[in-house]
Amino acid sequence: MREAFLHYIWQHQYFDKSNLETAEGEPIQVLRTGFYHSDAGPDFKEALIRIGEVEWSGSVEIHIRASDWQRHRHQTDEKYNQVVLHVVWEADEAVLRTDNTSIPTLELKNRIAPAMLQKYETLQLAGGAIPCASFWPTVPDITKTMMMERALTERLELKGAEVTAMYRNNGNDWELTAYQLLCKGFGFKLNQEPFERLAKALPWQVVRRHQQQGMQVEALLFGQAGFLNEVKDEYSQQQVREFSFLSYKYSLKAQVMQRHHWNFLRMRPANFPTVRLSQLAAVLASHQHLFARLMETSDVKTYEALFRVPVSAYWQEHYDIGKSSKAVQEAIGKSSAQNLIINVVVPLLAGYAHYSQERTYLEKAVALLEKLKEDSNRTTRLYEELGWKARTAADNQAALALYKHYCAPVNCLQCAVGNKIIKQNNLSVL
Structure with a gap:
């Protein structure tokens, strides 16, 4: 009890x-x-x-x-x-x-009612990942759907509050906030932390001053990330010269990262942080006022085009500095671009909705998620095993939220599914 x-x-x-x-x-x-x-x-x-x-x-x-x-x-x-x-x-x-x-x-x-107390205690003592797994088939689909929608909204509102806090900490600068989220997004699963660190080590105002010079943007990113410590070819020689000048001009040396900060293990070359940095550089050099573009765009294909910008000639033929690649990759892949929509655009929309109190931006975020597919993961598969199927990225995000805030902490009393289970056939005996 x-x-x-x-x-x-x-x-x-x-x-x-x-x-x-x-x-x-x-x-x-x-x-x-x-x-x-x-x-x-x-x-x-x-x-x-x-x-x-x-x-x-x-x-x-x-x-x-x-x-x-x-x-x-x-x-x-x-x-x-x-x-x-x-x-x-x-x-x-x-x-x-x-x-x-x-x-x-x-x-x-x-x-x-004793049965109500018994069901509550059964849920509390359940040993599985989903406390209500044994009761799940007895709950109407409409209840599950409504709870998933509620969990998704709560997840977006929470993300919105977090992004708004970033915006406040950034001196009320939405472009800086977009830059930080974009850097984190390009870290994908295994390099989020070093990409976030890079966003702090390389000030946005420095990048913004050189956005129209793609090679200088690359020099700033690769130099500050710690990949220009060794000269291996003509490209790196040129980048070292550029970064030496820029790092001196903007006093960046003290925060230069090291190669060992980045994760290369168990990763295909196409996902190496060096490749992701080249793709990030291409996006930053191609879109000034990126935040405004992300707020104004409305359809998935246009968002994909914003991120699928061709990288420089060197990076179309290399996966690391001094290491050539047989496969030519001109731009980030479609699935990666959609991942950026989910993890960069959607939180930004939610953040601006929270800041401006305009729910149309939150509705736009939900609409985007409903048009995207997202791979199932360990968490969503828990619900799929119970017969629930994620059809869109919105479903996946909802399942992640339901598990994190309700199932994992056994917060069944605040969940519509748990509430339905506890009440079923019990209120009539009172």
Whole structure:
């Protein structure tokens, strides 16, 4: 038994209210349950409770046992003087406010359907990755769909808040924020951290001044990333000269990274960080005011074109400095471009929606995800094994959110699927 279960029971009033009375024998009528309060102080505020002939407006505190009031030292905390009803599983003792006045107590132990409690405890003790796996087939598809949509919206709103925080930390500069997200995006799975580090080590204002000179953008990126420490061919000689001048001009040397910061292991040459840097350089050199372009664009193909910019001639024939490639790769692949839409464009749209309070940008982000495919992963496969199928990137993102915020922490009470399972066939017996 957890207090969270009693919070859930009280909030939804899922208990037998016939002949409702306090532990002292006074009749109770719940006129307003109050609003859940997660900060310090009572659990539910602004409740309205009739006890006997008197209506009390105040707070409701919830515990497993009434004696928890003493254990939590509420009897010495004036914030709890506003409590008008103490709701508990077991009323094992009377409780007092700081002025020694008694607080009416409602015991729920014999008022909750046993099957509801049993289902809750089954979910809490389930050992699998998805606590409700055994109940999943009994839940209507519409409930699952609605919960997935809710989880997706919550994920985007959370990402939006994070991006807005980045924007604030960046001195209210959306172009800088877009640059940082773009760098992180080009790290894909295995090199996100060093690409993020590079975005901090190479200031956006420096890159912006040289966007129209592609070779200088490459020199800045490869030099600051630590790939120009050895001269291996004519290209690297030229890049070393460019970077030496630029790094001196902008005082960049102190933050130059090293090659060992980058991950090359178990990776195809087409995914090497050196190749990704060349692709990032091509995008940065081709699009000034990138943030504005990303906000204005509306269809997937145009977004793909923004990212699928041909790299310089050297990088069409090399996968590392001084190492030529037999296969010519002019630009980033289509699936990688779509990955950037999911992990760069969508968070930016969500961030701008959060900042501007214009939900049209959030709706645009959802619409993009619904038009894209995304490979299944370890998390989405957990739901696929239960019969749920991800058809779009929106489905995948929803599954990731559902697992992270509800299934992994066993937060079934706040999940529509878990809620449906706990309520099924149980409320009628109250």
